[in-house]
Amino acid sequence: MPSPAKTKRRGRRQGEPVSRDDVLAAAKRRFAAQGYEKTTLREIARDAHVDPSMVLYLFGSKVELFRESLRLILDPDKLAAAITDGSGDDVGTRLVRTYLAIWESPESAVSMRAMLASATSNTDAHEAFRDFIQSYVLTTVSGVIGGGEQARLRAMLAGTNLLGTAMMRYVMHVPPLATLPAEEVVRLIAPTVTRYLTAPAAELGLPDA
The missing domain is CATH 1.10.10.60 (Homeodomain-like)
Structure with missing residues (x-):
């Protein structure tokens, strides 16, 4: 011994x-x-x-x-900071660039793919991922664009664009989206994200607050 x-x-x-x-x-x-x-x-x-x-x-x-x-990978505060940043770029460009940077980093991209895979294959992980998006991401982002149900819907519409882009480009690797330079993707996606976040409610057809 x-x-x-x-x-x-x-x-x-x-x-x-x-x-x-x-x-x-x-x-x-x-x-x-x-x-x-x-x-x-x-x-x-x-x-x-x-x-x-x-x-x-x-x-x-x-x-x-x-x-x-999930907060270590997809930090809601960083997304909010991108929206409120007073630099010369429009809000969509700042937000899309910040979001894509997570996927462009090899380490965080591996984590994001694993988290998404878990969320689509395991009930507990799915509930945790959904709660994270609702309680952290949407709450934080909608809070900096005015708050309320309309702001939350705007944030969700922008999120569907971002998530769909990530799925097609980084998870499924579908060309030509998967082969474009990241800044080109930012240029293509940003106007739609900006519109979701800033266009008049009537133009978007949002329900009354």
């Missing part, structure tokens, strides 16, 4: 603070590598060097951890 002095320490020292960010980062890596269904809280805890009970204490469930991990 090895002496106590030679026993390898596992996990953290007693009293050492547990970083919520470390657990989220470990979860993001696992979900990206294995998808939602194959990832376990025990594996995430091991990667983050914490006890599995601490993961549950911090996040409550695997579903909640999946939902929170």
Whole structure:
């Protein structure tokens, strides 16, 4: 039997603070590598060097951890900042460029594909993804374009354009959209996104607020 002095320490020292960010980062890596269904809280805890009970204490469930991990990839605050940025580009150009940058990055693109795949194949992941879009993305984006049901619908219309573009270009790799330079895609998509976000409600045919 090895002496106590030679026993390898596992996990953290007693009293050492547990970083919520470390657990989220470990979860993001696992979900990206294995998808939602194959990832376990025990594996995430091991990667983050914490006890599995601490993961549950911090996040409550695997579903909640999946939902929170999405924020590391698709940060609603970055999308909102792109909309409110006062630079010379129009709002659609800024938003589309920010969104496509997530997909153009090899690391975040892998995570996005894995998260989307999980959301379309697992009921719990689907609910978590839908709640993330509704509670985080749409709420944040609609909040910076005026708030209310009309703003939420505008944000959703813009989102369908962005998501459809990502699916065709980065997930299904359908040409010619998949082979165009990213800035060319921005140029083509941005006017529609700008229209959804800024055109008069009557022009869009939006229901009365």
